[in-house]
Amino acid sequence: MPQPLMELFPNSLRQVLEQLPAIARDSLEEIRIRENRPLEISYGSRYSFVREDGTLTDDHQGAFVPGREQCRALLERVTNHSIYAVEEELRRGYVTVSGGHRIGLAGRTVLDKGLVSHLRDIAGFNVRIARARIGFGAQVLPGLLDFKAKTIRHTLIISPPQQGKTTLIRDLARCISSGQWHHPSALDWGSRKVGIVDERSEIAASDRGVPTFDLGPRCDVLDACPKAEGIMMMVRSLSPEIIVVDEIGRPEDAEALNEAIHAGVRVLATAHATDLSDVFGRPVLAKLAAERVFGSYVLLWRAGGKVEHRIVSAEEAEQEVSRRYSRAAGASPRDAPATISKAANPSLVPQVQTEALVTVKARPMPVIRSPAPNRQGDINNA
Known part of the structure; x- marks a missing residue:
């Protein structure tokens, strides 16, 4: 764990975390601290509770339990002893500290005219550890290249939380800004100007x-800036060739992305989704997909402790989702004649060629006979 992050924890918590086994410490992803509840960590796609001596256990009964004073001390350090200085972040439910580590907060919400104003009585912390993985982008970037334009296609990276989206776009930005395209046909392309709108830092x-x-030599960053506004600021004043944004999903995000695309800027974005069906099922993302804003989709998932990926073109994505909608529509048995049903929202799913109906010949039902009465000997032997 990075030492500056370790110094945020009160002494008693720090002593526990410093004793973690090397296998957990080296692959640590999350630390969950809940007042008067067991200390929990997530590492290498696993989770465990932590005993007072730093050993790991699946039994929460024997785990170290942070108390009220420890949580108060952690909140003081996370907010640099001034909750008002991070009021906007508290309204969103997280604080980002030095090093890009995001600390999610749980507590009581305070409402103002029906909207969340801020959090109070904070008693839960989720410390998400940010790491750079140099070389991650080299595995993916060759599949995103637009060889005619000598740049990347508009790309959306999708996965559930904690699968590596932010880590991937960070390394892709570094590769593009450095001119490291990792493809033999792109050796003479040179680098591109990259603009990152880093809303969550x-x-x-x-x-x-x-x-x-490390984001490469030709990268500009708008830190802690809302995505939609930041995208337009980038286009107007920083002349990026590629804009990078994390976790899109609001209508204003989509409008800003469209503005950037029509200004000749390539877009590299991420979104929370399990698969392509989720993309076509979320209103904002579905609209972008239906308009073919993105030329490529990158799906990420964890398998055996490693992050795997699959690259899908816009055409392949439409076909894949159309097939799924066709299979899922209605409640017909699996062996019923094939028919085409309209998707729940046909405007969001491209139409596919109607399949020919299959004629199924009726077969005679087998005759079911009751068993003959048992003989007396059978009864006696029963």
């Missing part, structure tokens, strides 16, 4: 405006 982990992660 996770991609670049900027410290006073300066990225602490």
